[in-house]
Amino acid sequence: MLEAFLSGLLDVFAYPTFLLMLLGIAAGFVVGILPGIGSPGAMAIMLPFIFAMKPLEAFAFLLGMYAVTATTGDITSILFGVPGEVVSAATIIDGHPMAKHGEAGRALGAALMSSLVGAVIGAFTLAAAIPIVTPLVLSFKSPEFLALGLLGIAFLAVLSGESKLKGVLAGGMGLVLAMVGLDPQENIERYTFGLVGLWEGVGLVAALVGLFAIPEIVDLWVKGTGIAETQVGKLGGVWQGIKDTFIHLGITLRCSMIGTFFGLVPGVSGALSQWVAYGHAVQSASDKSRFGKGDVRGVLGPGAANNSGIGAAMIPTIAFGVPGSATTAILLGAFIIQGLQPGPKMLTEKLSLIFSMVWLIVVSNIITVMVCLIFLNQLAKITHIRGALLIPALLTLVFLGGYADTNSYLALAITLSFGVVGLVMVHQGWPRPPMVLGLVLGPLIERNLFISYEVYRFGFLLRPIVVVIIVIALAVLFLPNIQEMVIRRSALKEKAVVASEE
Amino acid sequence: MSSFGKGGPSHIPPAVFNATLGTKFKVVTGYEGGAAQRLAVKNKEVQGFCTTFQTIMSVAADMFEGPGACCKVLIVAGSEVENHPFLKGVPAAEKLAEKLGKGKDDLALLRATHAINRINLPQAVAPGVPQDRVQALRRAFEKAFADPELRAAAEKMKMDLSPKTGEEVSRIVQELLSTPKPVLARLKEVIQ
Numbered sequence: 001m002l003e004a005f006l007s008g009l010l011d012v013f014a015y016p017t018f019l020l021m022l023l024g025i026a027a028g029f030v031v032g033i034l035p036g037i038g039s040p041g042a043m044a045i046m047l048p049f050i051f052a053m054k055p056l057e058a059f060a061f062l063l064g065m066y067a068v069t070a071t072t073g074d075i076t077s078i079l080f081g082v083p084g085e086v087v088s089a090a091t092i093i094d095g096h097p098m099a100k101h102g103e104a105g106r107a108l109g110a111a112l113m114s115s116l117v118g119a120v121i122g123a124f125t126l127a128a129a130i131p132i133v134t135p136l137v138l139s140f141k142s143p144e145f146l147a148l149g150l151l152g153i154a155f156l157a158v159l160s161g162e163s164k165l166k167g168v169l170a171g172g173m174g175l176v177l178a179m180v181g182l183d184p185q186e187n188i189e190r191y192t193f194g195l196v197g198l199w200e201g202v203g204l205v206a207a208l209v210g211l212f213a214i215p216e217i218v219d220l221w222v223k224g225t226g227i228a229e230t231q232v233g234k235l236g237g238v239w240q241g242i243k244d245t246f247i248h249l250g251i252t253l254r255c256s257m258i259g260t261f262f263g264l265v266p267g268v269s270g271a272l273s274q275w276v277a278y279g280h281a282v283q284s285a286s287d288k289s290r291f292g293k294g295d296v297r298g299v300l301g302p303g304a305a306n307n308s309g310i311g312a313a314m315i316p317t318i319a320f321g322v323p324g325s326a327t328t329a330i331l332l333g334a335f336i337i338q339g340l341q342p343g344p345k346m347l348t349e350k351l352s353l354i355f356s357m358v359w360l361i362v363v364s365n366i367i368t369v370m371v372c373l374i375f376l377n378q379l380a381k382i383t384h385i386r387g388a389l390l391i392p393a394l395l396t397l398v399f400l401g402g403y404a405d406t407n408s409y410l411a412l413a414i415t416l417s418f419g420v421v422g423l424v425m426v427h428q429g430w431p432r433p434p435m436v437l438g439l440v441l442g443p444l445i446e447r448n449l450f451i452s453y454e455v456y457r458f459g460f461l462l463r464p465i466v467v468v469i470i471v472i473a474l475a476v477l478f479l480p481n482i483q484e485m486v487i488r489r490s491a492l493k494e495k496a497v498v499a500s501e502e
Numbered sequence: 503m504s505s506f507g508k509g510g511p512s513h514i515p516p517a518v519f520n521a522t523l524g525t526k527f528k529v530v531t532g533y534e535g536g537a538a539q540r541l542a543v544k545n546k547e548v549q550g551f552c553t554t555f556q557t558i559m560s561v562a563a564d565m566f567e568g569p570g571a572c573c574k575v576l577i578v579a580g581s582e583v584e585n586h587p588f589l590k591g592v593p594a595a596e597k598l599a600e601k602l603g604k605g606k607d608d609l610a611l612l613r614a615t616h617a618i619n620r621i622n623l624p625q626a627v628a629p630g631v632p633q634d635r636v637q638a639l640r641r642a643f644e645k646a647f648a649d650p651e652l653r654a655a656a657e658k659m660k661m662d663l664s665p666k667t668g669e670e671v672s673r674i675v676q677e678l679l680s681t682p683k684p685v686l687a688r689l690k691e692v693i694q
Contacts, residue, residue: 051655138545184532187507266541320544321561322537329537336560339658343564443534451532455547 008355012363017060024064025364032072032084039069040326047333055338056356062334063357066327067364070306074111079104079382080394081216087306089208090274093433094298101294102228105380109241110296112369114252114303119365121256122308123358126315130347133315140265143460146448147469148268152441154473155279159433161292167434174438177202184447203405206414207439213398214419215426220387228383238376244296251281255301256308263309266316271440277305311361318346503529504539504548509693512539512552515579518615521692522599522608559660579616610685617678621671640668
């Protein structure tokens with residue numbers, strides 16, 4: 001195994017593999033920055049090029065691109081509040097306010113370094129999990145997926161900030177919007193108003209871009225200044241962000257593990273893991289007052305979770321031929337083109353190739369972060385450019401991203417509608433992340449609730465993993481309140497003791 | 503049987519087999535695509551799935567052979583069964599219906615639902631395109647499918663290249679369009 005691990009590394013640096021990986025990274029950099037043009041679309045475009053390549057060369061090209069999109073996707077999320085990728089949306093919540101406070105460099109440094117740490121952890125988990133992957137993945141059935149969805153729901157309150165009721169209502173609205181389209185059991189149209197374009201539901205990219213970016217652009221226009229409202233000098237620097245990753249190493253590592261776990265389980269997308277990671281970062285902090293206003297821990301959590309899922313998501317694809325996301329589904333296509341049959345045999349007969357994939361993810365991320373670090377200070381200066389000059393470019397990005405979601409004008413209308421909703425929510429002090437979480441969780445919960453009941457009836461509630469996840473969800477929901485009560489009681493006791501002593 | 507939503511390609515065949523051949527498949531709908539359906543079989547949530555032979559060969563062969571084998575093919579839609587080790591002794595649905603003494607309506611229903619499998623990925627042009635151009639396109643497709651380079655690439659990908667000519671596709675479409683109305687009404691009832 002060690003031999004395969006090392007030969008896998010050496011193979012990455014062979015010609016032309018390394019060169020093709022660099023090409024993939026360059027493409028991934030652009031794809032990550034442009035909102036809407038996600039890694040699945042870009043990979044599909046690249047697929048025809050791999051016919052003439054050998055397997056490792058093909059995977060160097062594709063994984064080089066895939067591995068960096070989530071990393072560079074964080075850049076637009078932080079600088080402009082425009083999610084470069086679906087998996088980069090949670091980075092906006094604290095990353096963009098940091099940019100507004102003149103800490104764009106720090107936020108970018110933190111996002112990139114946590115992404116690197118996450119990618120390395122996820123990739124090595126892929127390597128380490130090979131012997132135990134089969135029972136682990138197969139132990140997750142529909143009831144367990146449903147329980148993970150419910151765990152996500154438990155984080156609604158955490159993502160709601162100070163206005164819990166508004167947050168829960170926004171989450172409910174997200175769940176309702178997730179019902180638009182063909183229902184998964186009967187294939188009956190719901191709230192589509194006769195529009196075929198809505199059969200697949202509300203496009204997540206279009207919704208995200210509208211909900212987050214349009215209110216920021218309007219805000220920029222109204223203020224008439226640049227994105228950064230204040231200058232903080234060295235504190236806002238990239239180096240500080242890198243140091244933050246290691247100061248808060250616990251959050252970075254735990255969120256990497258969250259991302260890895262969600263990547264490992266097929267059918268639960270990275271779009272969910274970033275929010276769970278963010279929720280965990282908020283909940284595990286003793287001082288929560290800065291979250292949503294520009295806390296670097298809110299950048300580290302999703303940053304680490306995004307990238308750690310990449311390596312882990314490869315496991316079900318390779319071991320079972322079951323891709324966990326659109327991107328890994330296209331990677332499965334690459335396996336077929338290369339004449340490779342995914343399945344348990346791959347993990348033994350093609351071990352060197354698997355380890356090369358692990359190294360490709362690690363090396364691609366190291367190169368990307370190093371290149372980004374060189375330019376980050378310059379990138380951060382964009383936040384000081386006058387809004388009037390930025391707005392046309394940002395609007396182009398927003399509508400390009402919205403349109404690219406389904407390549408239709410309907411997607412533009414969805415972007416614009418969610419933009420209006422986002423504006424109203426910001427104006428009225430309603431938190432937007434719970435609505436996104438509702439949109440992400442809706443299909444997961446509905447699908448698995450019906451299948452679970454159909455197959456197990458109510459017995460699904462008694463499955464051991466389901467019970468464990470529901471207990472965790474309840475802890476997420478009630479632990480903060482219990483902690484608060486305990487603190488309040490002990491404070492009251494102390495007061496009473498002091499009073500009696502007096 | 504794991505399946506996508508009702509009326510989808512993984513739902514119609516087992517539902518039609520239940521109605522015509524008397525099988526008792528319980529179809530659980532709602533799985534998100536073929537990969538989720540296969541995973542549900544692998545983790546023993548359900549006992550079967552309905553897919554194309556192409557899918558089995560390209561991404562699911564390990565489910566039918568080797569140490570992790572967990573499945574065997576029960577019925578093949580249509581009237582013929584390919585010569586392949588996975589399909590040895592497996593009955594074709596239409597032949598089975600004849601053997602079981604099923605009526606004409608049952609056979610017509612089986613044929614109508616199988617038509618979509620016989621013309622997978624059809625290429626069509628708009629009505630009114632002149633015949634000479636239609637013929638030119640047909641011959642171009644035939645030439646392309648005879649190309650050794652394309653056939654070698656397909657073989658590497660374990661893809662079955664058995665294209666039907668434009669004339670054959672037209673015939674199948676005509677057959678489908680002439681399905682008697684009572685059969686269509688029954689089909690509607692079966693897949694709802």
